Amino acid sequence: MTTDADRLTVVTTASPTRKRVISIVSHALLIIASILMLYPLLWLLAASFRPENEIFTSGISVLPSINWNLDSYVRGWNGLRVSFGQLFLNSFVISGLSVIGNVMACSLAAYAFARLEFAGRRFWFAMMLMTLMLPYQVTLIPQYVLFLNMGWVNTFLPLVVPKFLAADAFFIFLMVQFFRGIPKELDEAARMDGAGPWRIYWKIILPLSTPVLATAAIFTFIWTWDDFFGPLIYLSDLRQYTVMLGLRTFVDSTGMSDYGGMFAMSVLALVPIFAFFLFFQRLLIEGIATTGMKR
Amino acid sequence: MATQVDTSNATPTGVAAPSYWRGVWENHAPGYLFLLPWFIGFFGLTIGPILTSLYLSFTHFDLLTAPRWAGMDNYVRMFTNDPKFAASMRVTFIFVIFSVPLKLAFALGVALLLNRGMRGLSIYRALFYLPSLLGASVAIAILWRQIFAGNGLVNQVLATFGIIGPSWISNPNTSLWTLIILAIWQFGSPMIIFLAGLRQIPQDMYEAASLDGASRWRQFWKITLPMLTPVVFFNAIIQTIEAFKSFTPSFIISGGTGGPINSTLFYTLYLYNEAFGFFRMGYASALAWVLLIIVAAFTAFSFLTSKFWVHYDD
Numbered sequence: 001m002t003t004d005a006d007r008l009t010v011v012t013t014a015s016p017t018r019k020r021v022i023s024i025v026s027h028a029l030l031i032i033a034s035i036l037m038l039y040p041l042l043w044l045l046a047a048s049f050r051p052e053n054e055i056f057t058s059g060i061s062v063l064p065s066i067n068w069n070l071d072s073y074v075r076g077w078n079g080l081r082v083s084f085g086q087l088f089l090n091s092f093v094i095s096g097l098s099v100i101g102n103v104m105a106c107s108l109a110a111y112a113f114a115r116l117e118f119a120g121r122r123f124w125f126a127m128m129l130m131t132l133m134l135p136y137q138v139t140l141i142p143q144y145v146l147f148l149n150m151g152w153v154n155t156f157l158p159l160v161v162p163k164f165l166a167a168d169a170f171f172i173f174l175m176v177q178f179f180r181g182i183p184k185e186l187d188e189a190a191r192m193d194g195a196g197p198w199r200i201y202w203k204i205i206l207p208l209s210t211p212v213l214a215t216a217a218i219f220t221f222i223w224t225w226d227d228f229f230g231p232l233i234y235l236s237d238l239r240q241y242t243v244m245l246g247l248r249t250f251v252d253s254t255g256m257s258d259y260g261g262m263f264a265m266s267v268l269a270l271v272p273i274f275a276f277f278l279f280f281q282r283l284l285i286e287g288i289a290t291t292g293m294k295r
Numbered sequence: 296m297a298t299q300v301d302t303s304n305a306t307p308t309g310v311a312a313p314s315y316w317r318g319v320w321e322n323h324a325p326g327y328l329f330l331l332p333w334f335i336g337f338f339g340l341t342i343g344p345i346l347t348s349l350y351l352s353f354t355h356f357d358l359l360t361a362p363r364w365a366g367m368d369n370y371v372r373m374f375t376n377d378p379k380f381a382a383s384m385r386v387t388f389i390f391v392i393f394s395v396p397l398k399l400a401f402a403l404g405v406a407l408l409l410n411r412g413m414r415g416l417s418i419y420r421a422l423f424y425l426p427s428l429l430g431a432s433v434a435i436a437i438l439w440r441q442i443f444a445g446n447g448l449v450n451q452v453l454a455t456f457g458i459i460g461p462s463w464i465s466n467p468n469t470s471l472w473t474l475i476i477l478a479i480w481q482f483g484s485p486m487i488i489f490l491a492g493l494r495q496i497p498q499d500m501y502e503a504a505s506l507d508g509a510s511r512w513r514q515f516w517k518i519t520l521p522m523l524t525p526v527v528f529f530n531a532i533i534q535t536i537e538a539f540k541s542f543t544p545s546f547i548i549s550g551g552t553g554g555p556i557n558s559t560l561f562y563t564l565y566l567y568n569e570a571f572g573f574f575r576m577g578y579a580s581a582l583a584w585v586l587l588i589i590v591a592a593f594t595a596f597s598f599l600t601s602k603f604w605v606h607y608d609d
Contacts (some may be wrong), residue, residue, distance in 0.1 A: 026408050027415075033405070034422045037480065041429070043448055044438050060451045083374055109333040118326030128333070131341055135540050135590050137566055137583040140577050141351060142344035145358070165336025172333070197325040226431045228543045233571060245434040248547060251437060259441070266434035281421050284428070288484050289491035 048072055048264040055259055073268070076261030079250055082238045084265060087246040094231075094242060095224040101163030102171055102220040103213055106154050109166045110175030111201045115187065125176075131169045136229075144233060158234045159227075163220070171216045177290060178212035179205055216285035218280050222273050243269045352581035353545060357574045369581035370469035380582070382557040383565040386471060390561065391538045399530055406489035407519075415583040420487065421451055427483030435477075436547035440464060443473040467558035474544050485530040492526030493519070524605045532597055539590055542567070562586060 042062040047055050049068040058065065077084045112118070113125050147158040166172060182205060190200050206213070231242045241249070247269055250262050277284065306448070352369055354362035373380050405423060409416050429435055439484040442448045445462035463469045496519065504514050545553060545561040553560025553568070566586070570579035 007463070015339060022411075023413075025373045026411065028592055030405070030408060030413070030419050034419065037426055038422065040438055040442055040448065041425075043442075056446055060448060062454070105332040106337075108331075112326045112329035116326040116329065121326060122332065127337065131337070133536060133590065133594055134341070134345075135583070135586050137540075137563060138348055138587045139341055139344035140348075140583065141570055141580050142347035144570075145347075145576075146339075146344070148358075162336060165340060166333060167336045167340055168331040180302040197329070201329070222428065223431075226433075228433050228546070229567075232546075238543060247433045247437060250341060251440075251547070252550070263441075266437050269434040270429055271431060273429055273432070274425075277421075277425060281424075285420065285424060285487055288487045 026166070044263055045267055047265045048260065050260065052258075052260045057262075072260030072264035075258060076250070076263075076265040076268075079258060079261045079265070080238065080246060082241070082246075084243070084246060084268070086239060087241050087243045088268075090156075090240060091225055091242040091244075094156050095221045096162045097156070097168040098163040099217045099220045101160060102166075102168055103217055105164050105166035106168065106171040106216060107175055107206065107209070107213065108201075109172045110179055111197075111205055113172065113207070114176045115181035115200070116197060128169050128172055132173065140233075148233070153234055154236050154240065155234075159224075159230050163224075168220070171220065174216060174287065174290075175209070175212055178209055182208050211283065211286075215281070215283050218276050218284060221288065222276060225272060309517050348580040350584055351577050352584045354577040354580075355575075356577040358576055359574075362577060365507075365577060367469070369578045370585075372578070373581060373585065378556065379560065379565060383553070383560045383562045386553075386558065386560050387539065387562040389471060390475060390541070391535060394475045395531065395534045395538050397475070397480045398482045398534060399527070400483055401479060402485035402530070403489050403523075403527075405482070406486045406493060409486075410490060410493045420490065422573045423486055424483035430477065430481040431543065433547055434545060436544045439473060439544065440548050443469075449503075463557055467554075467556045470549070470555060470558045474548065477544055478538065478541070485534060488530055489523070489526055490522050496522045521606045525607065528597070528601055528605045532594060535593060536590055539586065586600075 034110055043060070046062045046064055047107065048057075049070070049072070050058060050065045051067050051069060051071065054065050054067065080087075105205070109128070113121065143158070144153075147153055150157075152158050152161075162168075186204050187200050188210075195203070225242075226244065227242075228244045228248070231245045233249075235241055235245060238246075238249070243265075247262070247265055250265060352461075353365055353367070355365045355368070356362035381548075409419055413419065426435075435479075443463035444450075445460075445465070449463065450460035461469065463473050473585060500518050500522075501514060504518060509517065540563060541561060542563040545559045545564050546567075549555075549559045551564075551568070553564050562582070566579050566582045569575045569582060
């Protein structure tokens, strides 16, 4: 924050009054932009608590209705043949397993790329970077055929197992950047004491890397939670649906008659992501900023 | 070059052969062991499937019977006799061409405003970032569908000014624009990357420029923008690839059809419908390969031209 203040004094050579005007105008612009951007979200939240007959008669208001109630939540929760409780459980299981898989597999690979010397390291690292750019459609159909032949379709396995094989190369990249910043002297001292690569990985690198591991865990959770395409393809039994898949079914079957229930479940679907945003905002923002900077 | 074996640790002459090989093993095996899960995924889930889909793109394949060799049929049909392919290409390119530059312009504009040492920077930054974080969700696509519906939020706002708006999502002239606006709404993550980039610019450059009497406007064009080109480049590539891959919003807003009149038929949605709606897996593989070639060509072109406009100071 101090650097921001320094910058202001350095960059701005204008007179104090002019500076003040510029500052007020900037704040006004930013506040208007914030309100415009967040308005739809506030509207959704307000609508989810309104009685059904008020949703479209209350216009653009985001103020809570005096007749507010939880009817939409109750209706929405039981709006499909399977309770939304089951869908939330499914989403949590898939996202939780994905987090474990991604953190384990990607940190192993990242440690090898960042710290170990072996023939072909640069080549494999370049290969890993190439997969970052790859549109998933190009592996989609053979993967589907593979999982179909293994009998995995309509289970969670196609959604979870790839995470244990470090298929999300983005997180390898993220961790490599972080591991490279850990002083090499620590490894060398440990090696002097007879520690092998595994001990160094487990006792030195991982404990010092909690910020990046947490960032990877949170992003994995959010992306898996939000994922629509994977579940759409691999899950066909309603009892195994994720929340996002359930929402879509909701739109198809009852949504056109029960807007309240649909909005209420949409709000609930966003709650876990919003919770991560509230508690780990700094970590998320730093994660984006640091990976973005490495060109 | 990469496969040459590093023997420097293992050579003193006169050392017995077994210990030489042990040295090689000890030097190189750990790396491969740590990479083992990634290798399984890389070959089993990436390289193998890529090659398989290349093969499938030259076949007719319905998932139930074995693939039948079709030669160039799929590709010929795509480029000569498939109006839906042409429509989906058009829709996707319009989406990319408008959503990416506008999103980046918003991201850069807000980042510049925030970077002036604004009080409350972290609050603004968080607020602007929130849509990026939530935006990929089906829940937001559902909300968007409501906002631009005939009785939706946008038209209610217009109604207060006495304007009766159309149903934006069921009008083929405007439906794609609702998706472009949804993409622009998520300008938060490139904005964060721009902010981080702006902080890397050495302050003494601005001091020197101020002493020489350069205006703010001139400083922006002569210092800020050139110094920021690596970040612009990075953001442009990432966002363009993401835009090409976008699927969920068009699926939800059009109910999976890409309608009205194919106006929101994203390429990925067309591919999905061909593969999992009609089980034309061979044709869908060919579509996937065309997408891969487009993305690869775009990336290669960007990197090749980058030396003419991206500023690398190190």
